[in-house]
Amino acid sequence: MRVFVTGASGWIGSAAVPELLAAGHEVVGLARSDASAAALQAAGAHVRTGSLDDLASLRAGAAEADAVLHLAFKHDFSDYEGAGRTERAAVETMLDELAGTDRPFLFASGIAMLAPGRVATEEDGPRSSDPASPRGGAEGFALASAERGVRPVSLRFAPTVHGIGDHGFSAVLAGIAREKGVAGYVGDGSNRWPAVHHSDAGRLIARALEAAPEGGAIVHAVGEEGIPAREIAEAFGSALGVPTASISPEDAASHFGWIGGFFAADIPASSALTRARYDWEPTGPTLLEDIAAGAYPGA
Numbered sequence: 001m002r003v004f005v006t007g008a009s010g011w012i013g014s015a016a017v018p019e020l021l022a023a024g025h026e027v028v029g030l031a032r033s034d035a036s037a038a039a040l041q042a043a044g045a046h047v048r049t050g051s052l053d054d055l056a057s058l059r060a061g062a063a064e065a066d067a068v069l070h071l072a073f074k075h076d077f078s079d080y081e082g083a084g085r086t087e088r089a090a091v092e093t094m095l096d097e098l099a100g101t102d103r104p105f106l107f108a109s110g111i112a113m114l115a116p117g118r119v120a121t122e123e124d125g126p127r128s129s130d131p132a133s134p135r136g137g138a139e140g141f142a143l144a145s146a147e148r149g150v151r152p153v154s155l156r157f158a159p160t161v162h163g164i165g166d167h168g169f170s171a172v173l174a175g176i177a178r179e180k181g182v183a184g185y186v187g188d189g190s191n192r193w194p195a196v197h198h199s200d201a202g203r204l205i206a207r208a209l210e211a212a213p214e215g216g217a218i219v220h221a222v223g224e225e226g227i228p229a230r231e232i233a234e235a236f237g238s239a240l241g242v243p244t245a246s247i248s249p250e251d252a253a254s255h256f257g258w259i260g261g262f263f264a265a266d267i268p269a270s271s272a273l274t275r276a277r278y279d280w281e282p283t284g285p286t287l288l289e290d291i292a293a294g295a296y297p298g299a
Contacts, residue, residue, distance in 0.1 A: 002026045003209070004061040006052065006090070007071030008045060009036040011168065012108065012161055015202025016069065017043055023206050030061060030072065052086050055093045062097040067209060070094065070107040073135070080134070088131050091138045100149040104212035106205065107152070109139045111194060111220065111269040112159045112262060119225065120269040122218045126154070146216040153212050155205060157221045158269065159262065162287050163198030164295045170287065172259050174236055174296040183237035184247040184255055189230025191266035196223040197284025207278040219274050223282035226268030235291040 003020055007013045008029025017040070020027050027045040031037040037047045050057025052072050062068050070091065074083035091107065098105055113134075114120040114127065127133065129140025142152045160170045177183040201221045208219045230244075237244035252260035275281060285293065 001066035001209075002028065002064065003067045003069055004028050004030070004048070004065035005045075005069045005071065006030045006058070007073070007108070009039045010071060011166060011198070012157065012201055012205075013071045014165075015198045016071065016205040017045055019202045019206035020069075020209070021045065023210070025209075028061060028065065030057065052090045055089065058090055058093050059097050062094040065103070067104040067212070068094055068098065068106070069205065069209065070105070073108060084133070084135050085131070087135050087138050088141065091142055095142065095145045095148070095150060098150045099145070102149055102151060102214070104151045104153060104209060105142060105145065106155055106209055106212065107138065107142055109135070109154045109156045110159065111156045111222065112267050113265060114156070114267070114269070117266050118268070120220075120267070122220050122270075122273040143216050143218075146214070151212045151214055152216040153208050154216075154218045155208065155221060156218065156269075157201065158194040158196045158223070159267065160193065160195045160287060161198055161201050161221070162195055162290050162295065163284070164290075166198065166295065169259060169262065170291070171296050173232070173263065174240070174291075176256055176259075177233075177236045177240055177242060180255065181242050183233040183240065183242055183244045185229040185233040185244070186247050186252045186260065186264035187249055189228055189233060189246065191229050191264060192226025192268040193229060193232065193263075194222045194224060194226055194267065194269040195287040196221045197282060197286075197290070199284045200282040204274070204278065204280050207280055211278060219278070220269055220271040222269050222271035222274075223284065224286060225270055227287055229263060231288065232291075235288045239291050239294065239296075
């Protein structure tokens, strides 16, 4: 298949693209910079210049593809509503082109806050399709496109997709621990975070593309169901040589900044159905193993 990939040179895209190429697919990656274009060409992919704000490039990329893998997202937490509007417009544009073609549309979504306090599963439906909801309600909107002749697949990623080169949530926590001189957790640290290794996420994406069913699907890219936040903090403390300490919920925002609310959440998630449906078994290092091995700049 000719697969159009947004976010192709990003963190998750850099794991997915080699897997797609190895499976014999032709990859066309969206690139907004010369550096991204060069990285894609070096990996063996074709390049389409554009960005999430360039709806014409998204429309053309989707129109020329046999499948679309949408991984790009503006992770701007200072304007999260704006990022959601961009996401909704991008998804609507590409789905308009795919409507009636029976082509797969795989898109990145998240597990965080899907079912706080209990184990989220693939049977948990989207929270909302309202454009004003988080991420522009894109998950609910996209999954509904099955009624328009598209094969949508929601790729729900664990909040930390870890590994060497990760600049996401775990890297932020490592940086805070280094800056503050203490590896903190909120309250008693019993709240749980799911995780998945970078390489495992890439393999799952390739399998989900080839098995995209009529009617749509929800896939959980989760290697570890829930790691207690205290254990994550202790791993960073050990790697950095700084003490580990509890941060009161009242002080979480001032200590951690914008990530404090996320790191305090209890958001475990299962991937049991995903493993069975796609014959997928994570084999990469665990999050704590990656931290101990020095996968993060701050650790």
